[in-house]
Amino acid sequence: MGMDKFTRAANIDGKEYAAELLERIRADVETLKATTGAVPGLAVVLVGDDPASAIYVASKQRQTVAAGMKSFEYRLAAETSQDELLELVHRLNEDPEVYGILVQLPLPVHLDPNAVIQAINPDKDVDGFHVSNAGRLATGNPALVPCTPLGCMMLIKATLGENLSGLHAVIVGKSNIVGKPMAQMLMNAHCTITVVHSQTRNAAELCRAADILVVAAGRAGLVRGDWIKPGAVVIDVGINRIQDGEKSRIVGDVAYGEAGHARAITPVPGGVGPMTIACLLSNTLTAFRRHHAMVATA
Numbered sequence: 655m656g657m658d659k660f661t662r663a664a665n666i667d668g669k670e671y672a673a674e675l676l677e678r679i680r681a682d683v684e685t686l687k688a689t690t691g692a693v694p695g696l697a698v699v700l701v702g703d704d705p706a707s708a709i710y711v712a713s714k715q716r717q718t719v720a721a722g723m724k725s726f727e728y729r730l731a732a733e734t735s736q737d738e739l740l741e742l743v744h745r746l747n748e749d750p751e752v753y754g755i756l757v758q759l760p761l762p763v764h765l766d767p768n769a770v771i772q773a774i775n776p777d778k779d780v781d782g783f784h785v786s787n788a789g790r791l792a793t794g795n796p797a798l799v800p801c802t803p804l805g806c807m808m809l810i811k812a813t814l815g816e817n818l819s820g821l822h823a824v825i826v827g828k829s830n831i832v833g834k835p836m837a838q839m840l841m842n843a844h845c846t847i848t849v850v851h852s853q854t855r856n857a858a859e860l861c862r863a864a865d866i867l868v869v870a871a872g873r874a875g876l877v878r879g880d881w882i883k884p885g886a887v888v889i890d891v892g893i894n895r896i897q898d899g900e901k902s903r904i905v906g907d908v909a910y911g912e913a914g915h916a917r918a919i920t921p922v923p924g925g926v927g928p929m930t931i932a933c934l935l936s937n938t939l940t941a942f943r944r945h946h947a948m949v950a951t952a
């Protein structure tokens with residue numbers, strides 16, 4: 655894609671897209687409440703008192719209520735046992751008012767996150783972390799997909815249009831939460847996929863081949879300007895708190911100031927982060943729709 659040197663990369667405003675998505679969700683919730691006589695509800699479970707987690711959970715709750723959904727919040731003590739947590743998950747699985755369940759990660763170290771995630775009813779697994787949802791996504795079946803890569807996909811399509819067929823997407827990072835599901839989604843959209851990670855020998859060279867570059871490495875400024883092909887679309891998933899003199903601030907995994915030759919790039923903050931929360935509500939609405947469609951056709 656030809657870009658003259660006077661063109662600046664467009665800023666992909668995730669905050670604005672998230673606000674638009676939340677407004678569409680709110681309108682859909684209003685209609686569905688009238689047609690089903692039910693209200694979508696999201697349960698968020700927070701174990702312990704990690705301050706960053708508490709901030710995210712408060713923000714999730716505020717936006718859930720703003721969308722017209724019910725919010726059920728469970729704050730459990732840090733010393734909660736595995737059995738107590740599993741018991742709560744089982745109770746939420748059975749609760750007809752709860753359509754979505756999110757257990758905030760990370761959990762205190764004495765708890766096994768995998769066992770907790772696999773205990774969630776996959777049809778209520780709005781994080782999309784259950785093996786059943788990972789398998790559905792991998793096989794192109796209807797799934798609840800992880801919120802962060804879902805939000806990335808929406809921002810990519812808002813920038814490039816619906817048809818991504820044949821584009822080369824490079825994903826940096828291979829986590830179950832972002833890298834792997836992102837690769838699956840882009841493959842389902844008929845992209846050619848390269849996954850780069852900490853053991854990759856020629857990461858810069860591989861990234862330079864990307865039409866779409868999604869970076870979820872968790873390392874501040876890892877991706878430099880010369881890793882980016884002119885005209886590429888760059889999605890920065892990183893959220894890194896760095897010390898800047900007296901103050902601390904949040905930066906992404908991409909050296910944003912070196913990416914002027916990209917076609918478009920997400921800022922941090924204000925890019926992928928706000929889309930993650932909007933997609934959590936989108937997934938709750940999806941779970942609600944699927945439940946009521948099943949009931950209607952049964």
Ligand SMILES: Nc1nc(=O)c2c([nH]1)NC[C@@H]1CN(c3ccc(C(=O)N[C@@H](CCC(=O)O)C(=O)O)cc3)C=[N+]21
Pocket residue numbers: 710756757758759760781801893904922923924925926927928929930931
């Ligand atoms: N089961 C589970 N599901 C999650 O989805 C989950 C989780 N656990 N644990 C923690 C991480 C983190 N996370 C974020 C969501 C929104 C922003 C966000 O909106 N960030 C803003 C503000 C950044 C700031 O200033 O802190 C931004 O990027 O603009 C960030 C991070 C969801 N997580």
